[in-house]
Amino acid sequence: MRVFISGAAGFLGSHLTDRLIKEGHTVIGLDNFITGNRANLAHLADNPKFSLMEQDVSKFIAVDGELNFVLHLASPASPSKSSPLGYPNLPIQTMKAGALGTHNTLGLAKIHNAQFLLASTSEVYGDPLVHPQPESYWGNCDPVGVRSVYDEAKRFAEALTMAYHNFHGLDTRIVRIFNTFGPRMRLDDGRSVPNFIQQALRGESLTIYGTGEQTRSFCYVDDLIDGIRLLMDSDEHMPVNIGNPQEVSIIEFAVRINELTGNTAGLQINASERLGDDPERRQPDITRAKTILGWEPRVSLRDGLSETIDYMRMKMENNLS
Ligand code: NAD
Ligand code: UDP
Numbered sequence: 001m002r003v004f005i006s007g008a009a010g011f012l013g014s015h016l017t018d019r020l021i022k023e024g025h026t027v028i029g030l031d032n033f034i035t036g037n038r039a040n041l042a043h044l045a046d047n048p049k050f051s052l053m054e055q056d057v058s059k060f061i062a063v064d065g066e067l068n069f070v071l072h073l074a075s076p077a078s079p080s081k082s083s084p085l086g087y088p089n090l091p092i093q094t095m096k097a098g099a100l101g102t103h104n105t106l107g108l109a110k111i112h113n114a115q116f117l118l119a120s121t122s123e124v125y126g127d128p129l130v131h132p133q134p135e136s137y138w139g140n141c142d143p144v145g146v147r148s149v150y151d152e153a154k155r156f157a158e159a160l161t162m163a164y165h166n167f168h169g170l171d172t173r174i175v176r177i178f179n180t181f182g183p184r185m186r187l188d189d190g191r192s193v194p195n196f197i198q199q200a201l202r203g204e205s206l207t208i209y210g211t212g213e214q215t216r217s218f219c220y221v222d223d224l225i226d227g228i229r230l231l232m233d234s235d236e237h238m239p240v241n242i243g244n245p246q247e248v249s250i251i252e253f254a255v256r257i258n259e260l261t262g263n264t265a266g267l268q269i270n271a272s273e274r275l276g277d278d279p280e281r282r283q284p285d286i287t288r289a290k291t292i293l294g295w296e297p298r299v300s301l302r303d304g305l306s307e308t309i310d311y312m313r314m315k316m317e318n319n320l321s
Helices: 011-022 090-112 146-166 192-201 221-233 252-261 285-295 302-318
Strands: 001-007 027-032 050-054 067-070 117-121 170-176 206-208 216-218 240-242 247-249 268-270
Touching: 001 090, 011 027, 011 192, 011 221, 027 192, 067 090, 067 302, 090 117, 090 146, 090 192, 117 146, 117 221, 146 170, 170 221, 192 206, 192 252, 206 252, 216 252, 221 240, 247 252, 252 268, 252 302
Parallel strands: 001 027, 001 067, 027 050, 067 117, 117 170, 170 240, 206 268
Antiparallel strands: 216 247
């Protein structure tokens, strides 16, 4: 296949690019590096199966020649209000990537008669009132809340994807990604995983926003990429949750990281850093992924964290982000 990936320099986009190239496909990546990292693609610089368009996805995109698959991953993804890479600090760019970027990449797929995949998110469920979250749940979102620039852009993106499917007959997929972590996350994007691991490796106490009783379910990146590949090869058009159903409180998660790094500095409650509509509980119902794709995660939290800690230690020792 000749595949187009927006957000190719990001955490997930670069792993997906690697997977597809390893399988023998050709990848055209697009990125404007607003939250991405050139280092994530450096190893592909001389690979004839990879090329990069340095461009904003919310501007018109032209690609010559055949395209078989278009994947739209470009979007800020961190909810941090203290990192400049967090979407609360990139509100218009986030809405444009989800709205105009989805329109442009759908248009690109349509003109090339290519298949299309949208990277959506568990954030479409907002602060969920149904637990765990199945795809049939409509969500609990505040359209003007602090997370709305991300949530509503992704909800619009899903609606536009379905409109192209239903009206133009485009062959589309929607993956709802739950918290995913692993090597190539940026150390400075303010998400819980890089924050906690860096604090632990520096021997500092880990900053818990709010009470720390809020939960998340963390999926290792290799499992997530397996799920996306299976979804690409399926003929499922309705949204599919991909995530690890092992739910942990943020306190439990932070304690695990302290244990794995041997950090004895403990935890520090930082209530004021918590975003207003930070979801209380989040856990994917993966029945559809299991049934339709035969997918379920295989990597344990311990193994995934160990890989990520090794990666972040290497970055810190070399003063890299
Ligand atoms: P990331 O920030 O590492 O990657 C996003 C990439 O998109 C970056 O390289 C960034 O520079 C690029 N980008 C952003 N806006 C752009 C624009 N206007 N034009 C061109 N490029 C642009 O984040 P990630 O974690 O890899 O997330 C990738 C996708 O997966 C996002 O759409 C995100 O919403 C979705 N997602 C991720 C998670 C997760 O836990 N990692 C969870 C749910 C959804
Ligand atoms: N969080 C935290 N300390 C940090 C960063 C995040 O306690 O240094 C909390 C955050 O408030 C949220 C959870 O950890 O409740 C997961 O946050 P993350 O940044 O991973 O993304 P989210 O799941 O909220 O999109």
